[in-house]
Amino acid sequence: MFKIVKRLIDWTGQYKKRIYIGFIYAFLHSIFTAIPIMLATYGLSAVLDDFNGKSELNPATIWLLLIAMIVSVLGRFLFSYLRAITQDSVGYEATAAERIRLGDILKRVSLGFFSQNNMGKLSSAVTTDLSFMEMFATNMINTVVNGYITVIVLILCLAFYCPLAGFISLIGVLLSALFLNLLEKHSHKNAPVHQKAQDDMVESSIEYLRGMQVVKAFKQDGVAIEGIRKAYSDSKKINIKIEKEYMPYNCLHLFSLKAVSIAVVAVSAWLTYCGSMDLPVMLMMDMFSFMIFSSVEAMNNAAHVLEIIDATLSKLKRIENANVIDKDGQDIKLKNADIQFDNVSFAYDEKPVLKNVSFQIPQGSTTAIVGPSGSGKTTICNLIARFYDVNAGTVSVGTVDVRRMTCDSLLSNISMVFQKVYLFYDTVENNIRFGNPAATHEEIVEAAKKARCHDFIEQLPDGYNTVIGEGGSTLSGGEKQRISIARAILKNASIVILDEATASIDPENEHLIQQAISELTVGKTVIVIAHRLATIEHADQILVVDAGQIVQQGTHTELIQQNGLYRRFIDIREQAEGWSIA
Numbered sequence: 082m083f084k085i086v087k088r089l090i091d092w093t094g095q096y097k098k099r100i101y102i103g104f105i106y107a108f109l110h111s112i113f114t115a116i117p118i119m120l121a122t123y124g125l126s127a128v129l130d131d132f133n134g135k136s137e138l139n140p141a142t143i144w145l146l147l148i149a150m151i152v153s154v155l156g157r158f159l160f161s162y163l164r165a166i167t168q169d170s171v172g173y174e175a176t177a178a179e180r181i182r183l184g185d186i187l188k189r190v191s192l193g194f195f196s197q198n199n200m201g202k203l204s205s206a207v208t209t210d211l212s213f214m215e216m217f218a219t220n221m222i223n224t225v226v227n228g229y230i231t232v233i234v235l236i237l238c239l240a241f242y243c244p245l246a247g248f249i250s251l252i253g254v255l256l257s258a259l260f261l262n263l264l265e266k267h268s269h270k271n272a273p274v275h276q277k278a279q280d281d282m283v284e285s286s287i288e289y290l291r292g293m294q295v296v297k298a299f300k301q302d303g304v305a306i307e308g309i310r311k312a313y314s315d316s317k318k319i320n321i322k323i324e325k326e327y328m329p330y331n332c333l334h335l336f337s338l339k340a341v342s343i344a345v346v347a348v349s350a351w352l353t354y355c356g357s358m359d360l361p362v363m364l365m366m367d368m369f370s371f372m373i374f375s376s377v378e379a380m381n382n383a384a385h386v387l388e389i390i391d392a393t394l395s396k397l398k399r400i401e402n403a404n405v406i407d408k409d410g411q412d413i414k415l416k417n418a419d420i421q422f423d424n425v426s427f428a429y430d431e432k433p434v435l436k437n438v439s440f441q442i443p444q445g446s447t448t449a450i451v452g453p454s455g456s457g458k459t460t461i462c463n464l465i466a467r468f469y470d471v472n473a474g475t476v477s478v479g480t481v482d483v484r485r486m487t488c489d490s491l492l493s494n495i496s497m498v499f500q501k502v503y504l505f506y507d508t509v510e511n512n513i514r515f516g517n518p519a520a521t522h523e524e525i526v527e528a529a530k531k532a533r534c535h536d537f538i539e540q541l542p543d544g545y546n547t548v549i550g551e552g553g554s555t556l557s558g559g560e561k562q563r564i565s566i567a568r569a570i571l572k573n574a575s576i577v578i579l580d581e582a583t584a585s586i587d588p589e590n591e592h593l594i595q596q597a598i599s600e601l602t603v604g605k606t607v608i609v610i611a612h613r614l615a616t617i618e619h620a621d622q623i624l625v626v627d628a629g630q631i632v633q634q635g636t637h638t639e640l641i642q643q644n645g646l647y648r649r650f651i652d653i654r655e656q657a658e659g660w661s662i663a
């Protein structure tokens with residue numbers, strides 16, 4: 082238990098000092114808890130001695146005792162308050178710091194990390210797991226450490242009056258610690274199972290909500306909800322099993338404490354009966370015996386919760402230890418926006434995708450990438466942005482190997498417009514500002530005008546302050562696309578990577594999107610995964626990708642004359658668009 086508490090204290094990092102100062106306040110609080118009882122005992126003895134004629138009671142002594150009792154009760158509240166304000170907010174602060182740390186790490190890992198780690202696990206780590214830490218981290222430190230500080234102080238006070246009672250109490254605490262240890266062993270075994278059930282529940286719920294459109298369209302709610310039902314039922318079964326296993330040790334722990342309380346009462350009564358203990362001291366012992374263990378009684382929950390915290394800390398550590406791809410990277414200011422692939426080979430895990438790919442893209446030119454589905458077009462773009470690291474060869478941007486740069490410094494040179502646009506649950510203005518957090522309202526409006534979205538934004542109920550549904554659910558596909566272009570325009574990066582929409586967009590929307598793209602790409606180095614004939618035809622260079630290799634490279638005029646994949650591709654596109662090249 083103390084090992085986990087130590088781990089928890091280390092986790093609080095820069096706030097550790099406040100936890101230790103809190104322990105001092107907890108110690109003083111315990112002393113001030115014992116003092117009023119001891120003063121009351123002294124007062125009662127003095128009253129009884131006076132009553133029995135042994136010694137005369139001085140009224141000043143009574144007043145002094147009363148004042149001392151008031152001071153010690155006030156002291157008790159003061160130190161309780163000081164401990165709370167010093168320790169209790171540490172959980173919130175350490176959790177906030179951990180959230181920022183994880184966010185920063187997840188931003189810098191390879192995208193492959195997200196395929197290897199399921200979303201349920203990652204989502205519950207940054208949501209439920211950290212909320213759990215937020216609520217229980219300092220609470221548990223307080224329960225365990227401050228609880229034992231209190232019990233030790235009270236046992237010492239007890240031993241001062243009656244060493245035998247102090248010794249019995251110590252045995253009680255040791256016995257309870259033994260049962261807590263057994264309880265902990267069970268919780269240790271169950272904590273990862275409990276956590277997995279929790280992750281499965283989060284993952285199946287996310288999956289169900291994400292796939293709601295498909296569920297509705299195919300009327301398959303029964304099939305879709307099957308996974309959730311199983312996850313919820315497994316979690317229920319595991320929690321009941323944990324509870325059942327926990328009960329016997331919990332009962333033994335509480336029984337040992339209660340039995341010792343009764344033993345202390347019995348010993349003090351017997352000693353009083355034999356004449357070796359005064360009546361007031363016996364009353365004090367009885368009082369102590371019922372309050373001495375209250376701080377240790379709650380340890381059963383702490384032992385169980387600490388095991389879950391231990392498993393959570395291990396999970397957070399695994400994420401923190403994820404391979405950050407730019408840990409040796411430097412902030413480099415690029416001299417130009419040339420892009421170069423030298424013999425690049427790349428595989429997703431074991432699956433080879435690109436083989437010895439080499440090409441050059443001069444600054445300010447437009448390169449169209451075409452090829453069959455699954456040939457590796459998106460992968461090439463992902464490697465320019467270093468979403469993954471190459472297995473062999475070099476990707477250079479501005480003549481610098483991308484591995485020499487930090488992700489932030491590389492990506493500050495690149496704007497990406499994806500087919501699948503993601504908008505955040507936030508205002509339209511903040512969604513556009515994502516391209517440049519320092520942008521003013523006027524700059525945002527300017528970018529929105531260039532991206533042809535100003536007019537429809539003005540029509541929204543709160544204009545630029547309208548909150549967009551999660552993922553952009555309250556906007557049309559074309560509107561979302563133009564907002565993402567406005568973001569890219571605002572970023573004003575020298576390299577633009579575009580994935581042209583394949584889904585059919587109505588002519589009006591397509592026209593507006595093309596105008597927005599023209600505004601975005603003017604004077605930039607452009608790499609476009611092209612589907613429209615007009616884009617392909619006007620490109621300075623076309624890369625034809627097939628099965629992870631560049632099979633043809635040149636301008637439209639050069640490639641159309643060759644009897645290769647490009648010619649066949651153009652024939653198909655012409656038929657699809659109803660075009661004909663003379």
Ligand SMILES: Nc1ncnc2c1ncn2[C@@H]1O[C@H](COP(=O)(O)OP(=O)(O)OP(=O)(O)O)[C@@H](O)[C@H]1O
Pocket residue numbers: 196429432434452453454455456457458459460461
């Ligand atoms: N994250 C991933 N993990 C494993 N394999 C992947 C991953 N992403 C893509 N692939 C595989 O790599 C290959 C190339 O994919 P890529 O997305 O680059 O093709 P593409 O040419 O852009 O296809 P499309 O035109 O259909 O978008 C495909 O076989 C695909 O299944």
